[in-house]
Amino acid sequence: MLPRVILHIAMSLDGRITNFPADLELYYFLAATWNPDAILFGSETVLAAVRDNPALEVPPEHEEMFTPPEGVKDTRPLLVIADSRGRVRCWDAIRRWPYMRDLVAFCSSSTPEEYLSYLEGRKIAAIVAGTDRIDMRKALEMLNELYGVETVRIDSGGTLNSVLLKAGVVDEVSVLIHPFLAGGRAGPTMFDPVKAGFADLQIPLTHTKTEMVGDGLIWARYSVKG
Numbered sequence: 001m002l003p004r005v006i007l008h009i010a011m012s013l014d015g016r017i018t019n020f021p022a023d024l025e026l027y028y029f030l031a032a033t034w035n036p037d038a039i040l041f042g043s044e045t046v047l048a049a050v051r052d053n054p055a056l057e058v059p060p061e062h063e064e065m066f067t068p069p070e071g072v073k074d075t076r077p078l079l080v081i082a083d084s085r086g087r088v089r090c091w092d093a094i095r096r097w098p099y100m101r102d103l104v105a106f107c108s109s110s111t112p113e114e115y116l117s118y119l120e121g122r123k124i125a126a127i128v129a130g131t132d133r134i135d136m137r138k139a140l141e142m143l144n145e146l147y148g149v150e151t152v153r154i155d156s157g158g159t160l161n162s163v164l165l166k167a168g169v170v171d172e173v174s175v176l177i178h179p180f181l182a183g184g185r186a187g188p189t190m191f192d193p194v195k196a197g198f199a200d201l202q203i204p205l206t207h208t209k210t211e212m213v214g215d216g217l218i219w220a221r222y223s224v225k226g
Contacts, residue, residue, distance in 0.1 A: 002137065003144045006034055007154045007161055008174040009190045016182035017157065017190055026214050027176055036153040038078040038143060039100070042160030043087050050090055076101040078147060082160060084108040084134050086115025091122050104147070106139045108132065136167040158192025165203045166196070170224050173205060179216035 010027045012020040079100035081088055084107055095103060105119055108130040119126045127146070129138035143149045154164060164170050175190070193201035205222035213219045 001144050002140055002169060003037070003149045004034075004151045004172075005140065005154065005164065005170050006036070006152070006172045006174060007164070007170055007190075008176075009161075010176045010178065011190060012178050012180045012182040014181050014183070015186070015189060016184065017188055018182075019184045020178060020180045020182040022178060023176075023214055023217060026217065030174070030176060030213070030219060031153055031155075034151050034153055036077050036151045037149040038080050038104075038147070038152045040080045040082065040106075040152050040154050040156065040160070042156040043081060043083040043085070044159055045156045046081055046083075046088050046090070046094075074101045077153075078102055078104055078143075078149065080104045080106060080143065080152075082106040082134055082136075082139075082163075083115075084111050084130075086112045086118070089118075091119070091124050104143070106134050106136075108134045133163075136164055137169050140169055158187070158189045159196045161191055162193040162196035162198060162201060165191070165224070166193070166198050166201055168226070172208075173222045173224065175220045175222075176213075177218040177220060 008027075008031050009017060010022040010024070011017050077100060079094065079097070079102075081103070083105055086107070088105075091103060103124050105124055105126045107116065107119075107126050107128045109128060110132050111128065116126055116128075127139050127142045129135040129142060140152065143152070154161065154170075191203070193199060204225040206225055207220070208223050209221045211219045
């Protein structure tokens with residue numbers, strides 16, 4: 001069975017997902033609306049985070065806020081990283097994040113054996129689906145079957161978003177629009193089918209709800225047609 005999949009994006013009024021002061025506290029507060037069982041990152045998003053913060057650490061004083069008391073069921077989400085090419089090498093640092101209960105990698109048959117051995121050595125579970133690239137539909141079905149994941153929130157950029165939309169697995173697109181004109185380069189954007197290898201991909205959406213939240217922020221939500 002496929003889990004429910006939600007793309008949740010923060011962007012400026014002129015469509016930028018970087019280069020503006022995003023209200024991350026509100027973004028993550030709204031993200032908790034779906035109470036996801038797993039959060040899916042793309043490798044590019046993780047590598048960008050590494051460039052910005054090589055340590056990838058959370059201040060120790062905040063750990064107790066996210067770690068469940070002993071003997072209580074751990075309801076924190078899984079953190080899943082799609083990394084068919086085996087580029088993410090900071091799993092040990094990511095494991096120190098207190099927000100997640102465990103880690104899973106999405107890989108494909110083309111993922112180097114050396115990388116799969118690397119993951120195994122660090123006790124990172126790998127779901128292998130697809131040949132040349134990750135078969136997202138199959139990978140998500142396996143995530144549901146193996147871990148009971150019913151809801152997945154996507155925390156990524158335009159490449160992975162486009163791959164998931166192309167696969168037809170996305171149920172909802174949620175956009176937190178900030179009252180800010182960021183300017184600069186047009187990319188990265190929340191939807192980049194050219195970079196994902198699907199130059200002609202277009203996705204019709206159906207508007208479901210719009211709210212004013214925070215100070216001039218608009219939270220727009222859409223379902224994916226078909």
